[in-house]
Amino acid sequence: MDERIVKAYESRPKDWVWHAANAAIIIVLLVWSLGAMESSGTNANGGKMALNILSGIVHPDTELLFNLSKEGVLYLLLETICIAFMGTVVGAVFSIPLAFLSASNLTPKPVAFIGRMIIMMVRTVPAFVYGLMFIRVTGPGPFAGLMTMSVTSIGMVSKMYIEAIEDLDTKILESLDAMGCSTWQKILYGILPQLMPNFASTAIYRFDINLRDATVLGLVGAGGIGAPLIFAMNAYRWNEAGSILIGLVVLVLIVEWISTKIRVKLTRG
Amino acid sequence: MSIYDKLFPPKKYTLDNGKTVEQKSSRAPIYVIAILIMSIVSIRITGFDPTVLAARGNQFFVILARMFPPEPSYLGSIINPILDTIKMSLLGSALGSLLCLPFAMLASTNICKNRIVVAIMRLMFSIIRTLPTLVSALIATFIFGLGTIAGTIAIAVFSFSYIGKIMYEEIETVDMGSFEAMEAMGFTRTQAFLHAIVPQVLPAFLSNSLYNFEGNVRYAAVLGYVGAGGIGLILNEQLGWREYPNVGMILVVLFVTVFVIESISRFARKKLV
Numbered sequence A: 001m002d003e004r005i006v007k008a009y010e011s012r013p014k015d016w017v018w019h020a021a022n023a024a025i026i027i028v029l030l031v032w033s034l035g036a037m038e039s040s041g042t043n044a045n046g047g048k049m050a051l052n053i054l055s056g057i058v059h060p061d062t063e064l065l066f067n068l069s070k071e072g073v074l075y076l077l078l079e080t081i082c083i084a085f086m087g088t089v090v091g092a093v094f095s096i097p098l099a100f101l102s103a104s105n106l107t108p109k110p111v112a113f114i115g116r117m118i119i120m121m122v123r124t125v126p127a128f129v130y131g132l133m134f135i136r137v138t139g140p141g142p143f144a145g146l147m148t149m150s151v152t153s154i155g156m157v158s159k160m161y162i163e164a165i166e167d168l169d170t171k172i173l174e175s176l177d178a179m180g181c182s183t184w185q186k187i188l189y190g191i192l193p194q195l196m197p198n199f200a201s202t203a204i205y206r207f208d209i210n211l212r213d214a215t216v217l218g219l220v221g222a223g224g225i226g227a228p229l230i231f232a233m234n235a236y237r238w239n240e241a242g243s244i245l246i247g248l249v250v251l252v253l254i255v256e257w258i259s260t261k262i263r264v265k266l267t268r269g
Numbered sequence B: 001m002s003i004y005d006k007l008f009p010p011k012k013y014t015l016d017n018g019k020t021v022e023q024k025s026s027r028a029p030i031y032v033i034a035i036l037i038m039s040i041v042s043i044r045i046t047g048f049d050p051t052v053l054a055a056r057g058n059q060f061f062v063i064l065a066r067m068f069p070p071e072p073s074y075l076g077s078i079i080n081p082i083l084d085t086i087k088m089s090l091l092g093s094a095l096g097s098l099l100c101l102p103f104a105m106l107a108s109t110n111i112c113k114n115r116i117v118v119a120i121m122r123l124m125f126s127i128i129r130t131l132p133t134l135v136s137a138l139i140a141t142f143i144f145g146l147g148t149i150a151g152t153i154a155i156a157v158f159s160f161s162y163i164g165k166i167m168y169e170e171i172e173t174v175d176m177g178s179f180e181a182m183e184a185m186g187f188t189r190t191q192a193f194l195h196a197i198v199p200q201v202l203p204a205f206l207s208n209s210l211y212n213f214e215g216n217v218r219y220a221a222v223l224g225y226v227g228a229g230g231i232g233l234i235l236n237e238q239l240g241w242r243e244y245p246n247v248g249m250i251l252v253v254l255f256v257t258v259f260v261i262e263s264i265s266r267f268a269r270k271k272l273v
Helices: A002-010 A016-034 A046-058 A073-102 A109-124 A127-138 A142-166 A170-178 A183-220 A226-234 A238-268 B002-007 B028-046 B050-066 B072-106 B115-130 B133-144 B148-172 B177-184 B189-226 B231-240 B244-272
Strands: B011-014 B020-023
Touching (some): A046 A238, A109 A142, A183 B133, B050 B244, B115 B148, B133 B148, B133 B189
């Protein structure tokens, strides 16, 4: 018994050179990146600032938090939800044709490659650049934010859609063919039931992310909760920032909890 | 959902052999109505209007058109910020994903038997994950001053929560059999952990850390906007001055960088799994 264990231990794969090389590369990269660390001087009252922020979050501005007017946190949260929701819907709709074009099992290789390139380009541009572009179209406000969210969603959503399309089980289509179904029937009973849960789950997941990322929109005046939050922080009004942050965190946690439930249900059928 | 079945009774089919089967009526109407209501509310509040898009949609391409052709002579001033961005994301991702490991262990039920500790750790991970990166970057600039350190900290905070969540889920699905076998053979708990659990979660850890790093390069581009260093800083500056050819060049460089990093990391991740 012991001999067998010793033997098995002796014959373990010995690729320590490879591991050591990898580790060395990583360490060299990390040391190299240490060189870029600079700041405009960590000011001595950094610690005091941290305490102020903490106390602001612990003592939020409750009047702002439960205010029902248009400046209140609740309305801002509702607006943010709406931006994220419609943004996800529009983005998901845009993604469907792109995904079908770039799925390598449906279209010829060059077309699929070009489609993927377009998706990657769309994904690279930071959100606030899109925000500025859309403000030219719609004027500042939640509409611009919605369009920005939709374009930034395209990258991830269509990537997941492509994976779902490429995983399609073609045997089902063959058997529908053998039963004499028409093309529409094949799409309706063979393709849609396979894709829908996956597409819906991706869209819900993206909605979560959009809700969390919606603060970025505030930077360029594209609506949502970002602008009041950033103004409050830049003006050192930590109570206000605290109440907005608490609202946002609680909202995202609730939405995440619900969406996880729905997605688990979707994947289990 | 039994109420729904009572309201809309399932269709009954009688098969040739005399058996009856039920087909429950589709739930699709509920979902469609829910989505419609949410869409209508959203359209009301955001002022979404497709006709505006159709009429003024060409305005979107005005800035885009001005970015062409990108200004190649600006390349020299981009190299340093883009390297800064890469360095920020590299260091931040590494810091975050290493720091989260002990907390991830405490958050997985098969390693840590104390329910309360597990719950607290998980709550901590979710709360940190909901904090927008932009906000943590802004807070970091207040504490550490403007510069790349603030950006690195923000990226580290995000990576900490992201990798932490994936890792505690990963650790929970580990096969504890080999751990128990090693303990039975007389290994100490630490040794058994190192030789039985670590090899099982290591590939997933490395692969997810790489993936996280990949995403962070793209994220780091935004951080410059709040003064946290890197490419976002000059991007914001050039946008402000309306030097759109320069902006185009920055975006091209960003695209190439992200493409190269993604290709390398995808190759490495394929090797891992």
